[in-house]
Amino acid sequence: MSEKKDFLRLKVEEDLQAGKYNKVITRFPPEPNGFPHIGHAKSICINFGIAEDYEGFCNLRMDDTNPTKEDTKYVEALKDAVQWLGFNWGDKVHFTSDYFPKLYEYAIQLIKMGKAYVDSINEEEMREFRGTVKEAGKRSIYANRSIEENLELFEKMKNGEFKDGEHVLRAKIDMSAANMKLRDPLLYRIRHAHHFRTNDDWCIYPMYDFAHCLSDYLEGVSHSICTLEFENNRDIYNWVLDTLGLELPRPYQHEFARLGINYTVMSKRKLLELVQGGQVSGWDDPRMPTIAGYKRRGYTKESILNFCDQIGIAKANSMVDVAQLEFCIRDDLNKKVPRVMCVLDPLKVTIENYEGSEEIDASYYPHDVPKEGSRKIPFSKEIFIEKDDFCENLPKGYFRLTPTQPVRLRHGFIITCKEVIKDSNGNIIEIKAQYHPNSKSGEDTSGIKVKSAIQWVSSKDAKQIEVRLYDRLFKDEAPEGLEDINPNSLKVIKDALIEPAVITQKPDTRFQFERQGYFYADPIDYSDEKPVFNKIVGLKDSWAKKSVSKENAKQEPKKEVRKEQVVGSETPMNDEQKELFEKYTNELKLNSEVANILARDEKLSSFYEEVLKELNSPISIANIVVTEVARVLKEKQIDELKFNSKQIAQLVKMLDDETISNKIAKEVFEEMSKIGENPITIVEQKGLVQISDPAIILPIIEEIIAKNPDNLEKYKAGNKKLLGFFVGQVLKNTGGKANPKVVNELVGLKLQ
Known part of the structure; x- marks a missing residue:
C-alpha cells in the first residue's frame, strides 16, 4: 500500500x-x-x-x-x-x-413488529402517493391492515395465489421523510418467473x-x-x-x-441494447467497454489494474478521459511485445537490380526494451510496401518514398524509385525501384541520407492475414444512444500481409505492427489457416488532434473537436496549456496522452519542469511524473510532498543508467513518498541495486533450469515461448533486481 x-x-x-x-x-x-x-x-x-x-x-x-x-x-x-x-x-x-429462506423470515419478523405491511394499490397510485421533494407523501389505506392479515396475505403471496403486481410488501417507515427512499420502500414483489438457481421454488423476490x-x-x-x-x-x-x-x-x-469514461456508455441496459440490436457482435465485441471485450481486444490485466490505480478513489463523480485508459495499455505493451512488420494496404515494388533472395537478421525489440529475441526476415526482388508510403508529388514534411526521394526499408536496404506503373484509371499499381547494395542497415557505407524507414514484406514469403481495425464505438464525447455510434468503429482488412515469422514461429500473441499500432491474435477466430488480428490501440492518440471539416462542423457545430482540444477534455485548452502541449509533443517528444495530462495540470507540469532542470531526460521523467507523482499530487500541494524534484531526478537517473529496474523504481518511489528519504540512500540501504553480474545470475539460472526439466525439454522441442518462463523465474528469484537484458541473454545461452 x-x-x-x-x-x-x-x-x-x-x-x-x-x-x-x-x-x-x-x-x-x-x-x-x-x-x-x-x-x-x-x-x-x-x-x-x-x-x-x-x-x-x-x-x-x-x-x-x-x-x-x-x-x-x-x-x-x-x-x-x-x-x-x-x-x-x-x-x-x-x-x-x-438466503431466500432467511430473508423471508426477516420479512415475517418486520410484519410481526408492525414495521411492514402488504400493500395492494397499483403502481400509478403508489407513485402519486409518494409525494415530491417539497411535499410529504400519503400512506396507503392498506397500511392499516392488521398484523394477522398482513401475515396471511404475505404467505399467500409466497404460495403463488396472486398475480404479478397484485400485492407488494412495504416497510412502514415515514411518508414525510426528507429522503424519499424512506417513504415506505418496497421489500418484496411477486414475480412468477423461473429462477436460474431456485427454479420455481419462489414466486416472491426481495428488493435490492x-x-x-x-x-x-x-x-x-x-x-x-x-x-x-x-x-x-x-x-x-x-x-x-x-x-x-x-x-x-x-x-x-x-x-x-x-x-465515468467519455466516449463510452456504462449502462448495462444500453449495452444489452447494442448486443440485441446487432450493433456489436456480442458482449465480448472488442469495441465494448466490458472486461470480456477488453480481454478479447488484447488489453492486459496489468493495464486495467494500472488504470484503476491511477484514477484513484474519490467521493465525487467525475468524467475520466478514455485516452488515459489507452495510455495505460500502450505503456504496458511498449515494454513487452515484439515489433514486426505488416502491410495493411499493399503496393507492389519490383527491385530491378536485385536477383535471388536472402534473410535479414532483425531484433524483435528496440534497444530500450529489456528483452531479447530476433527473427530472420526474407528479402527478395518483389516486395510490398504500404500504399501511403509512396507519394508521387512530394508534399512538405513527407519523408517516405517519392520519385525523387529514396527511403530505407526497415532493417534492410535503401531503395530509389525509378518508374511508376499505373492502370488505365491512373491508379498506381506498381513501383519499379533499385536498391543500393552497400546500404544494408547496420552495414551502410552508401553515404545516402534518408529521413525515414518504412515497413515492407517479401512478396513470395509474406503471410496473408485478416486485420480488424477497431476504433471507439461512439463518436460523441457524451453518447446518449444508438444515434451516437461511430460508423467507422470497425474496418476489416481481409488481405493484409505480414512477415512469416509472426505466423510460423508465433513469438507472442500481442505485437506492435511497426508504425500501425498494437495488435492481438484474436483468441476465438484465429487459426493457422486464417490468422486474425485485432487492433488493440494505435501508437498514439489518433483522436487527440482530429478536427471536423468545415462542412461537418456546420452540420454538427456542437460536436466540433478543435486541434488544440485533446479528446476527452471537458474544455478546450487555454493559450498557456496549448503552448505547453506543443512544447511537450514537438520539442520534448512526449506522446500526446502524457503531454495532455501534464499541460492541463498546473501542479503536475510545474513539478515536471522542476525535475527537468535537474536532469535532461524528458521522456523518462514524464513517465514517472504522470504515473507515480500524479497519484500523490491528487490530494497534496507540491510543498506538502515528502520528496522533491531533485530526488525524482536522482531516481530517474538510476533508472536510465540501469542501476535499478522499473519494478524497483516503483518500490523506491513508495518509500520516498512515506519517509522523504534520498532514493540513492534507499537503494543502498535495502540492497536494491540491479544485479547485472553474470557470476551472480548464472548460478540462479542453472538452479531454475535444473528444477524444471519438463519445461527445458519442451523448450528444446521447439516451444520457444518458455524462454519467458525461465526469465520470469529468475527475476522472481531475485526479487526483480536482476537486469532483464542480462537475464534474457544468459538464459538464452544456457537453454541452447
Missing part, C-alpha cells in the same frame, strides 16, 4: 483501531444480468484490494433477485472477470438466493434494499462498499438492520464515486 491512503482505507483503519471488527470482510455484489464492464473493474479492485491490504477477504456474491433478467452465462462472465484481474474469492461463490444489507450481515461483511448512486439507500440499509435489532457486529455502507 502507498503511504497516501484513500478515504475508504482510512475508514477501515479507524474501525480496526477502534476494535469495531476483528477481520475486514468486503464483498463484490454484482447482479448477473449482463457482462461486467470497466466500471465493475474499479469496484473489483477496490473491494478485493482493500480486503487484501488488511489481510481479510472479499466475497463474490451474485445479487440474483430478479429472475426475469438473470442468467448463468452472466454469472460465469463475472467469475471470469474477477479471476482474470487476478483476484480470489475463496472456496465459494455466494448468491443472494442462498432489503436483500443487500441482510446478505451482508449474514456473510459477516464489515465494510459494504458501493457507488455513490446508492448514497440515499444507506438510510434504508441502516433502518432494516437497526429495526431488526441484529446482533453486533453489523456492516455499514460506504460510497465512492462511480467510474
Whole structure:
C-alpha cells in the first residue's frame, strides 16, 4: 500500500483501531444480468484490494433477485472477470438466493413488529402517493391492515395465489421523510418467473434494499462498499438492520464515486441494447467497454489494474478521459511485445537490380526494451510496401518514398524509385525501384541520407492475414444512444500481409505492427489457416488532434473537436496549456496522452519542469511524473510532498543508467513518498541495486533450469515461448533486481 491512503482505507483503519471488527470482510455484489464492464473493474479492485491490504477477504456474491433478467452465462462472465484481474474469492461463490429462506423470515419478523405491511394499490397510485421533494407523501389505506392479515396475505403471496403486481410488501417507515427512499420502500414483489438457481421454488423476490444489507450481515461483511448512486439507500440499509435489532457486529455502507469514461456508455441496459440490436457482435465485441471485450481486444490485466490505480478513489463523480485508459495499455505493451512488420494496404515494388533472395537478421525489440529475441526476415526482388508510403508529388514534411526521394526499408536496404506503373484509371499499381547494395542497415557505407524507414514484406514469403481495425464505438464525447455510434468503429482488412515469422514461429500473441499500432491474435477466430488480428490501440492518440471539416462542423457545430482540444477534455485548452502541449509533443517528444495530462495540470507540469532542470531526460521523467507523482499530487500541494524534484531526478537517473529496474523504481518511489528519504540512500540501504553480474545470475539460472526439466525439454522441442518462463523465474528469484537484458541473454545461452 502507498503511504497516501484513500478515504475508504482510512475508514477501515479507524474501525480496526477502534476494535469495531476483528477481520475486514468486503464483498463484490454484482447482479448477473449482463457482462461486467470497466466500471465493475474499479469496484473489483477496490473491494478485493482493500480486503487484501488488511489481510481479510472479499466475497463474490451474485445479487440474483430478479429472475426475469438473470442468467448463468452472466454469472460465469463475472467469475471470469474477477479471476482474470487476478483476484480470489475463496472456496465459494455466494448468491443472494442462498438466503431466500432467511430473508423471508426477516420479512415475517418486520410484519410481526408492525414495521411492514402488504400493500395492494397499483403502481400509478403508489407513485402519486409518494409525494415530491417539497411535499410529504400519503400512506396507503392498506397500511392499516392488521398484523394477522398482513401475515396471511404475505404467505399467500409466497404460495403463488396472486398475480404479478397484485400485492407488494412495504416497510412502514415515514411518508414525510426528507429522503424519499424512506417513504415506505418496497421489500418484496411477486414475480412468477423461473429462477436460474431456485427454479420455481419462489414466486416472491426481495428488493435490492432489503436483500443487500441482510446478505451482508449474514456473510459477516464489515465494510459494504458501493457507488455513490446508492448514497440515499444507506438510510434504508441502516433502518432494516437497526429495526431488526441484529446482533453486533453489523456492516455499514460506504460510497465512492462511480467510474465515468467519455466516449463510452456504462449502462448495462444500453449495452444489452447494442448486443440485441446487432450493433456489436456480442458482449465480448472488442469495441465494448466490458472486461470480456477488453480481454478479447488484447488489453492486459496489468493495464486495467494500472488504470484503476491511477484514477484513484474519490467521493465525487467525475468524467475520466478514455485516452488515459489507452495510455495505460500502450505503456504496458511498449515494454513487452515484439515489433514486426505488416502491410495493411499493399503496393507492389519490383527491385530491378536485385536477383535471388536472402534473410535479414532483425531484433524483435528496440534497444530500450529489456528483452531479447530476433527473427530472420526474407528479402527478395518483389516486395510490398504500404500504399501511403509512396507519394508521387512530394508534399512538405513527407519523408517516405517519392520519385525523387529514396527511403530505407526497415532493417534492410535503401531503395530509389525509378518508374511508376499505373492502370488505365491512373491508379498506381506498381513501383519499379533499385536498391543500393552497400546500404544494408547496420552495414551502410552508401553515404545516402534518408529521413525515414518504412515497413515492407517479401512478396513470395509474406503471410496473408485478416486485420480488424477497431476504433471507439461512439463518436460523441457524451453518447446518449444508438444515434451516437461511430460508423467507422470497425474496418476489416481481409488481405493484409505480414512477415512469416509472426505466423510460423508465433513469438507472442500481442505485437506492435511497426508504425500501425498494437495488435492481438484474436483468441476465438484465429487459426493457422486464417490468422486474425485485432487492433488493440494505435501508437498514439489518433483522436487527440482530429478536427471536423468545415462542412461537418456546420452540420454538427456542437460536436466540433478543435486541434488544440485533446479528446476527452471537458474544455478546450487555454493559450498557456496549448503552448505547453506543443512544447511537450514537438520539442520534448512526449506522446500526446502524457503531454495532455501534464499541460492541463498546473501542479503536475510545474513539478515536471522542476525535475527537468535537474536532469535532461524528458521522456523518462514524464513517465514517472504522470504515473507515480500524479497519484500523490491528487490530494497534496507540491510543498506538502515528502520528496522533491531533485530526488525524482536522482531516481530517474538510476533508472536510465540501469542501476535499478522499473519494478524497483516503483518500490523506491513508495518509500520516498512515506519517509522523504534520498532514493540513492534507499537503494543502498535495502540492497536494491540491479544485479547485472553474470557470476551472480548464472548460478540462479542453472538452479531454475535444473528444477524444471519438463519445461527445458519442451523448450528444446521447439516451444520457444518458455524462454519467458525461465526469465520470469529468475527475476522472481531475485526479487526483480536482476537486469532483464542480462537475464534474457544468459538464459538464452544456457537453454541452447
